[in-house]
Amino acid sequence: MNKAKYINFLFLLFLISSCSLTKGLKEGEYLVYDVNVKGVKKSDKSDISDLIQQNPNTRVPLLNTSVGISIYRFGEWVYDSTKHLNRQAELLAERDTLRKISDEKQLSKKQIKRINKINNNLTSLGKKLEYGNFFMRTGNPRVIFDSTLTEETTRQMKFYLVNNGFFDAETDFETSFKNKKARITYLITEHEPYVVDSFYITSEDEGILALLEQNQKGNQIKVRENYNQNSISRERQRVEDLLKDNGYFTFSRSSLEYNVYKDTVEHTVKIEQIIRNPSFSEGHKVYTLDSIYFFIDPPSEAFVDYEFHNTFRDIVFEVYEDRYSEKIISSRIFMEKGNLYNKTNVIETQRQLANLDLFRFVNIAFDTLGNVLRPRIYTQSNQKYLITNQLGATITEQVPGPFFSHSLRNRNLFRGAEIFEFFFRAGLEGVVSATGEGGVFRSRELNTSASVIFPQFLLPLNVNSLERFGRYNPRTRTLIGYNYINRPEYIRESINGIIAYNWNTRNLRQQYSVNALDANFIRSNLSEDFLALLKGLEEQGNNLINSFLPSYVSSVSGQVIFNFNQYGAFQKNKASLWRLFFESGGTTLNFVSSSFVAERSLAYFQFLKFQSDYRKYVPLTKDQTFAYRLNLGLAKPYGVSNGVLPYEKYFFAGGSTGIRAWQPRRLGPGSFAPNTLEDGSFDYRFEQPGEILFEGMFEFRSKIYGYFDGAIFVDVGNTWTFNQDLSRPGANFEFNRFYKEIAVGTGVGLRMDFDFLVVRLDMGIKAYDPARLPGQRYILDSFFRSFPGQRGQTVFNIGIGYPF
Template sequence: MLNILTADLVLKAKDINLFLLLLLTSACSLTRNVPEDRLVLYDTKVSGVNKEDRRNMQGLFKQTPNTRIPIFNGSLGVTLYQIGALTFNEENLVARRQQARMERDSLNVLLSGVKTDRERRKLTRKVGRRDDRIASLNRNLSYGNFLMRTGNERVLYSPELMEETRKQLQFYLSNNGYFDAEVTEVLRQRRKKAYVDMQVSAYTPYLITSFEEVYADTSLYQALQEYPNPIRLGNRYEQAVISRDRQAIEDFLRERGYYTFNKSFIQYEVEKNSATQELGVKRLISANEQGRPHQVFVLDSIQFFIDAPSEALAGRNQSQRFRYRDIDFRLYDERYSERILASRVFLRKGVAFKRSDVIETQRQLANLDIFRFINITFEAVGDTLIPRIFTQPSEKYQLVNQLGASITEQVPGPFFSHSLRNRNLFRGAEIFEFNFRAGLEGVVSATGEGGVFRSREVSTSGSILFPRFLTPVRLFQVDQIGRYNPQTRLLLGYNYVDRPEYNREGLNAILGYTWNTRNFRQQFTLNVVDANFIRSSLSDDFNAILEDLQNQGNNLINSFLPSYVSSVSGQAIFNINQYGNFQKRSASLLRLYAESGGTTLNLLQPEFVKARNLAYFQFLKFQADYRRFIPLEGRQTMGYRLNLGVAKPYGVSDGILPYEKYFFAGGSTSIRAWQPRRLGPGSFTPPVLENGGFDYRFEQPGDILFEAMFEYRTKIYGYFDGALFLDIGNSWTFFEDPTRPGAQFQWDRFLTELAVGTGVGLRMDFDFLVFRLDMGIKAFDPARPMTERFILGDFFRRFPGLPGQMVFNIGIGYPF
């Protein structure tokens, strides 16, 4: 499986030729070679309505113009489609498909007469390859070749489709209370271009002035007394509100035991007064199919079935039966902890049916990751329901191998990863995982003069995930906290990194707990043990650099001494409206992280630390990361991120943090106009090269980090999105650094040390993968003298600006 990781890649300015090529190829006019009797659909709009309705109605057009690049009067999507159409040969594709079908049929004939397993497997693979070829040819015949599928066919004005659009808009207005409104299409033609304006008249809404409820089943009247009625007097009539009301009443009653009730029992009558443009709404709720009152159902004992793990064994009787709480378990073979399974079942005997309990049971059983599926059915006997839970175990052993490429600083390199998963390890729904990863990457050396050097990394780990809290003293009953998906994680891992400057290997152990709230909006992690033994071997050149820094008062060399780093950390994530899905509603995410390193050293005498050959660290670290996504009109969105972090060494650390605990600024997920991890700290000025640019060979660690990133995104066409961004931020140190003047944070000057970068980006969104290219431009560089820090004008005066002013970053996924 090909897998590409999130990464940064700094490109040279000459690669902007790619952008210029794309622009030139899209310069072909949309109106070129258009048939005499046809028009290119150039613009559509809706007039005579408010902003919200205009946005909604614009999305109902059956035809939309091609996305165009300003000035050029052309569309890159159309250009790609037309290039693909030049090489599209339908007759050839049909002939190739027929040939592939004949070859497949011949292979199937041979397969039916094969006697050995080896020949059967060989022929089966050949048949599979022919099937894949036929599927590919069918896709090309249906949707065109790759360029045609990536691009867009030129949109020509269609009177028939516009009439359908007009009717759809009329229907929308009626559903939203504008019963008297009329939609008229106004077509304007100019130079083979069609401009369509859907004009709305009599745009006055009908208001709800009366509301009445009629119950054929009077028992529901009391049940619905606490129901929050969304139909309000004085509001504009909206069919969507009526539809939501029907579904909400069904959900409300099914949450209170009315298992057989559904929205088909709810009807509405609307009476309009055209003279006053007012209307009345009557809600009618009928009795059940037999004309009797709706029943409240109570649950009986729960039956839990775990079927055979494979289809070959399916249908055999469950050989193990046992009862726990009010649940009758029937298992095929392998034993599971009934206490753990019961903690994830929230159906109780003698309790009224609740729809939310059914959904929560399915969700929490799925979170155990030991079942392929979870189906819950109910059998009604009088006013009693018999719940039945049907499951089938997932594969006990799961192997996953991945081969891909990762990009960090310069050149992408290959990696291989292997993982093994063993489910239900101790018969208590535990999961054991073994992971191995090895990769090569291209990085910048801190000791070499330019060029790209090889970096190797090997890591392996073994972990066990328990679906409960493991503590020396039982703090919670398993049944009490099953709704919060409690987990305990034990991990032991090893990591080895071979860079030009150093070799670094580490052994780490983690004991952590995770849980989340029932609605999954809040997720919590607590690592009570995070212990790391680290050993580094420095090259002679790099060691000389660190010793030189030490002689000047910078003890960064301590970060590379043999060391023991231990910490206690906690993280809380608050996710509102499913941030990350980037749908049509606003969403936000807040991540809070706190860590205390070397806390247990406070209980020991200083002589204990001095007598050891290992370096120890004590530090406090905090980070707050807030992100927000805001949809705008059409296919445009706005997003921003605020990121603040502080890490303060104390005690035996001697002012130094473990290298992995520092903050770094710059890169594709940070301030994008600077190379990865090279911005700052503060107003520190790196050495100047012969061409006048700065020497960015060295990473710049800091104790304090601030980042503010703003990004406007818009759809271009097909898979392609565009972006404009503005990034502000920097890193600083708590203490004065003699080797990096200006690095220390000072309240009276930190505002003037905020770096500002801007730029444009191109995203290719394939749903399962977002490939990103950002061009960042330094606008305000705090490394320069105070009067020379604003340099945005240099970029426009002499393209591509000052040396190093423009930086290209490649990344996978959105920056935030």
């Protein structure tokens, strides 16, 4: 059986390698096979390489072939453009016939529906004619040498070097042709870069000169640094923004000019910034604001005669229906009568009014009278109710399962811009049982909640707090919810209530949340096998059974997220995210009398929990990135908790978003070794909760072809307990051995990136297993000696989205 697998594998490799990359090329055509850049010493080689307009196709190492080309050529082989052209002509003729009928009489609903279907089919055919079939769009055509594009690349390289201070740079290229393959070498001669010797400003406007003098710290053109054209562009933008934030409403960057004077002997430049006055005026005007007008347009003409007028904080409200809070809306308007025009405040006003989720659009216009501006804010009400239904699949442990969710949103619930949300979700999923003899079992989950979001802090603050905090998009969420989980081991129900405060900084780089109250009443129904397991652990000194008793769990928590350069968004720049979380359990017991808890025989807990999660994304080339994640967590029970945490507050390691070479929640803690099965492998049926967590995940991602991306990853980490656990020897954290208990997993991944959805398949391989005896923990070599290695050494993970 194994021999057959190897034969089939080798036969597949033979088929792929037999596809010659140059087969079928016409006379004078050459495949771009290799591209190099030489001579780059002081400038950024990566940026210069990105300018290359013809890069070789991605090839399989050693096999000297390209999967992308093979797929594309297969698509060409089965592609019939004539069929699509004939079908296109038929549809166009049918559509023209229907349009002629519409000129004579009104079309029926069926005919209109047919025209719409024809238009959709024509759009699809157009894509097939332009881009080919699925295989052609997924694969890659061969890159054929084009001297025009090569010459254009050298011009772009020279342009880049000049813009970065290498005014005397020279660029050229060499090509060699052999066996229908072209090898291109770009030759760069940088010479000495020019350094900025001085920077000065010239303007006839004394007010502008004084303003720029006061704000020199933000100057983007740095003396004694290499000349850089981008720094001039940034300085131009900075000056425009600065002036528009200080009353210069009509100022335009076209009034800015830059002269660069070169000293070819000293290789220095002097940069002069000239601010010219408008041709129609002696100087640039400074504008102040008049009263602000706020309009809510009616949804239809039927409401035109029902307008209400009111004035609050020098803001004139003209609305079609008197059901909006002027106090709330005015707290999100950062323009005041008598102040200078400020572009940043205008943009912030537009953004914060949009954050209220009350309006379809927010437009701000200005009426000009001399040096006075009258702001006019135009909006239109959003629909009051929004209903969303979703049907999909989810996976957290083993096998994906279906889920259905329903949400209802009611805007402006109490006429104070409040948002009411109702949520319901039910789903099934395949999971690993903690007591079963292997296999996949069904898990059912149901969640429902109702919440009200207030656009302010519900705190006893002074009357000016609305205006003071309006810039930070303050929100108070009150929620009551019910959760039901039915796993093979237990049925767990909980009722929870939350009062949470959320806000963010003006630049959106920091997001804050504080849960002032998070109260949960929990009830569990355990299976006989799981109850026996927990009682057996209790006899060994492990009190995990207390986590499944009827209980009251309350906590106060806070979280801050530092998001640098929009981490998680589609981008090509470096980005990072750092999340800090702190939770104190048992501090809200004062809200419930002790007799209430005691009479119902409810267990309750006191604990402290901390987590630091740092993630970074580093682009290496246009198609390759490096990403990593460092995750540290601590959870310590104290007081009445009897050394036990609520089960949901423990840390777990392993799974598709953790250490991927281990099954979900099965790694650790420490060097604890699960029971050994008859075949010598470990029994990973049981979840392994821990109180200390460390995870490090490192991943190299590269585009393969079309929608397909590949990844190579290394994951390290484990969990530990603070104290010794007699039922799990080696589980506790010790400084003299914890570093020997850090598990290491590696592997490869395949991702299908459809922009709106990423489907991920990762194969994790255990490389260093701390559960084994010292001296036997390195097991990666066994994977290569006998594929796929020891039993349980390889774990496959299916996921939606990237792991971090």
